[in-house]
Amino acid sequence: MIINNNNDRYFFYLVSFSFVLSLAVVALGAFTRLTEAGLGCPDWPGCYGFLTVPQTALEQQTAAEFFPHTPLEPQKAWNEMLHRYIAGTLGLFVLAINLMAWRQVSQPKLVPILLLIMVTIQAVLGMWTVTLVLMPVVVMAHLLGGFTIVSLLWLLRLQLQATPVDMTQIGIKTLSRLRIAAIISVIVVILQIALGGWTAANYAALVCSQLPLCEANWQQLFDVKAFLLIQPQHDSYQYGVLDYGLRVSIHVVHRIGAMITTVVVLAMAWLCWRQPVLRRYSWGLVLLLTLQIALGVTNVVASLPLAVAVAHNVTGLGLLVAMVTISYRVGVGSRHSREAEQPLREEQSHG
Template structure:
């Protein structure tokens, strides 16, 4: 009974984490990342200033940051949901330590991750949207969701008793390496996407397949230096046009390489009857992500399309986590799987 209730709690936390990812993307794309110039409150209040008196106090306290109410609410709603995610992950840990046998390793790792995410959220504001922090915050959100998915799959297998069924599949060594490579390449591509967004390079190239300018002659590797010169604010970007073109082009080439590897992975997964659902999921999400990426270029980054591009990227990364877990579970002997489930 404890396992089944814990499973529902893990599922709730996983879905909540996806909501936080969507809200974070929406906050960034509506230029609300600095909607509140302080942290964790907003202009010195626990919520967005409401009354005229509070507005006067807010402007007096932060004269350099005029209050834009809808942007402030976007930022604060994201913070509230992120705080709720932290509470859910803390609850996962408390329940795991209350009942013997529940997994403890992954919940503890998740707790450390969400604390680090809170620090990144604070630095995003205090460092005025410094790109390396913004990108790290994005990767941290995806990592948190991926770890929650991994926990959900382990708990699900334990509840359904799958650990006692079947025998390890053979001749999957090549597929194991291909799935691991696909996960790594996709993670790098997500980081490139985050770097593109953090440096406001998403719309510098408006034509396909690469860019309308002589990007090869203008390519500048300094665009990828993680530590940029100090600025009062990094909002709207501080890099020059050539550097932004370099980032955008790198993201497009990364997308092509990622699509190729994931396409091969999807085909190889299809060869195994046990993994065909994952093959369909990888292929479908890949096709959707490519469509959203092209739409972002030709339609100049529509808000909901850009948010969807961010979400589908996260779902694709999570699907690859599930794929690697499924392949690993097929290859690991039964006894070892049982021990891993007990250890969490």
């Protein structure tokens, strides 16, 4: 799509700002989870029955009466509410994106609809995160929902970009192979992100403090039950409910997944390097992968520093966005190449 009028330009700016805002929501979500502020407000969408964190003595007394078993911790409550406020603002921007998309014939329609659906689902998951007291499957789904919204906003921005990458110098067969490889890479990165979410949701990030896998005898401790999405009901899942062996199983699989993901990303980077028009994506993948590995190792040796853990979440998202970009570029290039060859084939068949 070519941006050729003010409405198109404003729409592009709206999508771009929403994308940046969605990154902030993901980073704040990670910060909220890592500071144990996920239950900073025991109700939803307010906080102890108020639209904001209780501040006056009367409000705090009322909060204590309604939630006697959940004492107010103002800092955690503010962390949680700030995340909700910004997530709610993002939801309004997604609604605006849909309104603008449907008012203008030239704008894409499918991705805005998917965004609106995902924001609705994400709001429900946010509510369940609180009402189901950090049930791991809900926490992981909430993480994946946030990453999906970021990816969809970036995909919409790619569709609106005025200067698409010229793929005509790459053959159709090569583009098809690249597209398959890119789709596989996206799936692998998503699975690794899900494993990271499962590790965090079950508080398994610190059970192994040595490299490359674990100081424990994980082969004997390994149990596939660690990956059952539905767990026995508990009053709260905060700080985890699984035993040591199950947490070790989760942690080790996440590390093995990281090794597999590294191989897949490097293979994709090599395939991109072979095509001059895609070489910049190769550099991007290698840089993001190197940073992610460094952050992962630092998390282990330094016992999960807050800033590093948040950066690890955001960099994982960056890898996903990079893979989505490559997949979209080669997909569009493959389609354009087939469309360009179609008239020639028809002419040859008639001749």
